[in-house]
Amino acid sequence: MTVSTSRSTTEADNLWNQCAHAFAQWTAGDSGALDDLVALMTPVLWHVVRAYRLSEETAEDVIQTTWLAMVRRREAIIEPAAIGGWLTTTARREAWRVSKTATRAVAVEDDELAFRLPQQRSAEVAAVEIDENRQLWAAVDELPERCRRLLRIVAFENRPDYSRLAVDLGMPVGSIGPTRGRCLAKLRVALMQTGDLP
């Protein structure tokens, strides 16, 4: 199986550094850098916000609100290095607020997430990939829901603020770290059981 093992530690760090650079350039007058920042962080915001069980439409609204807030408050964001965290924190706060409004929140059921076949590939390659994907998906699906949500947020963020996460997930602050550890341990076991891992 082709699970990446080495790049990951630097993946979020690299992204956050690129964001800090783009934000600094934009606030210094380079308007094109804003497009770079939006391209870098929109995918991260998508995954973080969707962990709050929002519909696609509502998730897009939350992401838009986040970007508009950044543009409008850019002068109040004193530390460009922290822009990645500022964006994800703002998006999570808004996602949490919106998810409390019952009529707008739509549970994302697993069977709603249509299975998407890789396009334009040979049947043989596709079959192997599908099999691998199914195993990985199954391993993630076996986790308790709280684990799935917590790990999705943690995976796409860079060292999120635990006190805010605790409020969002309805957990005591002190339990986020241990819970994350337990969730990762469960995932590790599930992946080991699927067979040939790296």
Place this chain on the structure above:
Amino acid sequence: MTELTREALLGVVRRVWRERDPVPADLVAKMQAVVATETLDLDYELLVLVERSRELTGARGGSAYTLQFAHGDVALLVRAAAEEQPGDGGRLDGWLAPATAMTVRAALVTDEREWTTDVDSRGRFEFRDLPSGLFRLWLTPRDSDLRAFGTPAFEL
């Protein structure tokens, strides 16, 4: 077999979610277009979307939804609907409360086109025959002592 590190496990989580719930293909471009409109004019209050609801699709086809925006005591309800005849474009109906004399611009986010109308004495306004696309509404009061408002972008 090597032990799976924490980062490797989080890498699996990222891979799974990227595959099963991918970012919508046009989302980055939409957000880039939206922030571009925001940098041009900051001298207004941003109305916040407080509720979105979709109406049941009518027998004749078209779909409609309502958006409710608010800022302080100001509330704006917008109904966006496809016209009943194909090719007729879309319409927006707005209700502003409290009713205030304002000029309303419906501006496409993706290009320069825009349409203008006025809020009537009951707080209502409408646009007809709009193309489909991503719009923002800009409300400018006749009385220059009052604040101008803008909405986030929404799809027609």
